[in-house]
Amino acid sequence: MSDADLAREELKAAIARLADGDRSALEFIYQATSAKLFGICLRILGTRDDAEDALQDVYVSLWRSADRYDPARASPISWLATFARNRAIDRLRSGKVQSGAVPVDEAMEISDETPLADEQLEVQQSNAQVHHCIETLEERQRDAIRTAFFHGATYAELAETQGVPLGTMKSWVRRGLAKLKRCLEA
Template sequence: MKRLADGDRSALEFIYQATSAKLFGICLRILGERNEAEDALQDVYINLWRSADRYDPDRASPISWLAILARNRAIDRLRTGKVQRGAVPVDEAMEITDNAPLADAMLETEQRDAKIHHCLGELEQRQQDAIRTAFFNGATYAQLAEARDVPLGTMKSWVRRGLAKLKRCLEI
């Protein structure tokens, strides 16, 4: 939120990716119409861009603050009288559950994934390819060895050494 208040556009993009599903759900639940919910959500992020400096971490977590902004914006749209069809009572708006991980957990996961990909990039190409294919595509050592036309023992050595280098890199 601090970066956003300082005008960092990438911070807005990150916040949007981390929170838009939940906030859209809040807007949709209150308004009952997809188009209205999309418009309300857009208003939330426009207002966020303009007023991120008003966020007070002592009063609420970022997602709670954004949920309140979304709820209020959706209620404002209801009050105009244009939205009627499918709306739920306003009292139910805050009862929406969110099973998504918290934004800080998502950031940690993103940073961990970036480090893994960086460390994979530090490996020899043949080790990198073998490990990616084995772990991301589920290939066995035998399949890897056959595809690269090398003995099975050689493939196992490439992967074992690559994993050892990967572990050292990740521990730094």
């Protein structure tokens, strides 16, 4: 099970515990989600004070309605993000916000820019595959590719560091990239 899947399952379990009246579950949920939900509120409301008030409303609403969460309909973070968006829009409509908020009509269009869970999972799987394939390379190719692509070193810098001719370094990297490509396509 990936880290994202594990986090999702822990959040689902915490919401279920909260629905059963477990106060400690609310603390766990807050720690796991408050930064993201605060960001949603802040984008809509425009000020920290208003966003904090809306965020408090989110967790009060969650306390009252955790039993309504249906994991078959939405991921826990999507459900909570909807709470945050709705509470922020409610505050806009009530007129209780300071200047800096977006108009209500525009707030309806503000979306959560965080990639969806399935997109995050795909990225994590791709990253894991790349790292696995890099580990299959010879040590000198692996080190050269990591240093060039992850740390921005030039071929000339790599050649100088390794004490080899520039052409040799280019060959190591080119052959390593070819092996990497074959591994990733497999």
